[in-house]
Amino acid sequence: MKLYEKSAAELSEMLRRRECSAAEILNDVRSRISCIEGKIGAYITLNDNAEEAAKAVDRAIALGEELHPLAGIPIAFKDNISTRGIRTTCASKMLEGYIPPYDAAVTEKLKSAGAVITGKTNMDEFAMGWSTETSYFGRTCNPHNTAYVPGGSSGGSAAAVSSGEAILALGSDTGGSVRQPAALCGIVGMKPTYGVISRYGLIAYASSLDQIGVMGRTVEDAAMLLSAVSGHDRRDASSLIAPTEDYHNALKYKISGLRIGVPEEYFTDIISDEVREAVNNALWLMEKCGAEIKIITLPSTKFAVNAYYIIACAEASSNLARYDGVKYGFRAENYTSLSDMNAKTRSEGFGDEVKRRIMLGTYVLSAGFRDKYYKRAVAARRLICREFDDAFKECDIIAAPSFPTPAFRFGEAGDDAVRRYSSDICTVPASIAGLPAISIPCGRSRNGLPIGLQFIGDRLSEQLLLDAANVYEKNSGGFNCIAKLEEGTDE
Amino acid sequence: MEFDVKYIAHLAQLKLSEDEIPALERELAALTEILGTLPELDDIDTHPAGKEMLLREDKAVPFSSSPAELLANAPELRAGCIAIPKTVD
Numbered sequence: 343m344k345l346y347e348k349s350a351a352e353l354s355e356m357l358r359r360r361e362c363s364a365a366e367i368l369n370d371v372r373s374r375i376s377c378i379e380g381k382i383g384a385y386i387t388l389n390d391n392a393e394e395a396a397k398a399v400d401r402a403i404a405l406g407e408e409l410h411p412l413a414g415i416p417i418a419f420k421d422n423i424s425t426r427g428i429r430t431t432c433a434s435k436m437l438e439g440y441i442p443p444y445d446a447a448v449t450e451k452l453k454s455a456g457a458v459i460t461g462k463t464n465m466d467e468f469a470m471g472w473s474t475e476t477s478y479f480g481r482t483c484n485p486h487n488t489a490y491v492p493g494g495s496s497g498g499s500a501a502a503v504s505s506g507e508a509i510l511a512l513g514s515d516t517g518g519s520v521r522q523p524a525a526l527c528g529i530v531g532m533k534p535t536y537g538v539i540s541r542y543g544l545i546a547y548a549s550s551l552d553q554i555g556v557m558g559r560t561v562e563d564a565a566m567l568l569s570a571v572s573g574h575d576r577r578d579a580s581s582l583i584a585p586t587e588d589y590h591n592a593l594k595y596k597i598s599g600l601r602i603g604v605p606e607e608y609f610t611d612i613i614s615d616e617v618r619e620a621v622n623n624a625l626w627l628m629e630k631c632g633a634e635i636k637i638i639t640l641p642s643t644k645f646a647v648n649a650y651y652i653i654a655c656a657e658a659s660s661n662l663a664r665y666d667g668v669k670y671g672f673r674a675e676n677y678t679s680l681s682d683m684n685a686k687t688r689s690e691g692f693g694d695e696v697k698r699r700i701m702l703g704t705y706v707l708s709a710g711f712r713d714k715y716y717k718r719a720v721a722a723r724r725l726i727c728r729e730f731d732d733a734f735k736e737c738d739i740i741a742a743p744s745f746p747t748p749a750f751r752f753g754e755a756g757d758d759a760v761r762r763y764s765s766d767i768c769t770v771p772a773s774i775a776g777l778p779a780i781s782i783p784c785g786r787s788r789n790g791l792p793i794g795l796q797f798i799g800d801r802l803s804e805q806l807l808l809d810a811a812n813v814y815e816k817n818s819g820g821f822n823c824i825a826k827l828e829e830g831t832d833e
Numbered sequence: 834m835e836f837d838v839k840y841i842a843h844l845a846q847l848k849l850s851e852d853e854i855p856a857l858e859r860e861l862a863a864l865t866e867i868l869g870t871l872p873e874l875d876d877i878d879t880h881p882a883g884k885e886m887l888l889r890e891d892k893a894v895p896f897s898s899s900p901a902e903l904l905a906n907a908p909e910l911r912a913g914c915i916a917i918p919k920t921v922d
Contacts, residue, residue, distance in 0.1 A: 426898075440906055443898035576889050583887070648868050659845060666846070668917055670906035680918045685848040697847055701861060704845040705836070706868070714869055721874035763864075 446543020525794020
């Protein structure tokens, strides 16, 4: 087995026993990138200085120093997470040449741990999308079949982990952008409770929804990464003051008596038969492991997508107002005035989906429409939160598909924004309510594409979610995540 | 429902071409029609009493980057300042 195929936990142990070096791990991952990146397109920017971090870890090992579990582990960063000195573009022409002068909080933590940044991964522009097709830098392909999308908006990160181009990755999840690509690429992806991971340095899309999420090929790996990046940060006003957790060392292997709620509203006609079957089989396995399955109802689920798009677009219209060509980023040419420069910069610098969402957000906040849209969306949000609170009195976690279908072909989603947006029904409720949620592989479609199962928990129940996911992983024979790299096929 | 694309684009500081407008108008009209189906939920308190927001002390602290680093991303610099078109005639 190649080093890039091993988990972070395995590599960490090998480094501790000096069975390999950090430089060897990085070289193996880099060879993998050289070999397949042309087919996958997971990265926008590779980190040319990664060797320095790897060599620093090897020097520390030689000196017998105690190391963090993630020291020497190659980690990919979604390209909306600030990395000082490394270009950070949000996959947009607007930030094509932008080099952050500071590190995000998560970047600081992982550098301090001795992790090795492999590079910055492709995404939907400004995290607005579900297939990584809106990137200014071109598309990313699903490593399981390159004719299919990897999901989005953290598609590059998911593809990198799935293909072995990184051991772990960070993404961001506003309405499902870690969980959905994790499901479509067959890996583990987790969004924590809102406020558990600092948003300092995460380039904003929708501030009351954005959360950095973790991606790995095993539940243990996801838990290791979550432990490393979570914790209070005074620079983020929404950062929770809560005890830091050692999630991976506290992982449990039994879930006897765990009550799993299955909301009927998450299993409507838009869920494909293959996904329904895979999720039902997974729930049957959990029952065999000692869980109790209960059908529950969350009637306000029908409001979730509308509320999400109103709130997210409203916040995006405010957050993206900063891109005006003045202080940083792209500036248009041939303008006649400051306002002309602003408008031309924004029109030329943003892609179509970003402009669509900015306009939608501007509209729902505008005079005469705010009460009809934004005010109702905020009320719907409170109702959804209240229903989840009531549900968690009857069950410990909630189970649902991560996405209605396996991955789809490039271009198959079409131009119908209404249809595209409605497919977010599985993931946006947890985002709206600020709840933690994890997606794990639970099967394959008939043409070999991964299918994801989602567990949603109450606030600050990350450990319980990881335990449940871990039990499933151990009893299902493991996830076998590394993609064999099928060329695009007609099936 | 009609969607006044030109007006909203003006508010959003976007310049649209004449070619872009018809398709955007249709699309955004369809979207807002769907989004507008959220019911009024008058009995939901959107500002529930609870914990106050914790604010940090209003204290200046050194930033990790130098002025040169902060200005390095500016599109145009003159005499150490960010240059923009004049704002007042």
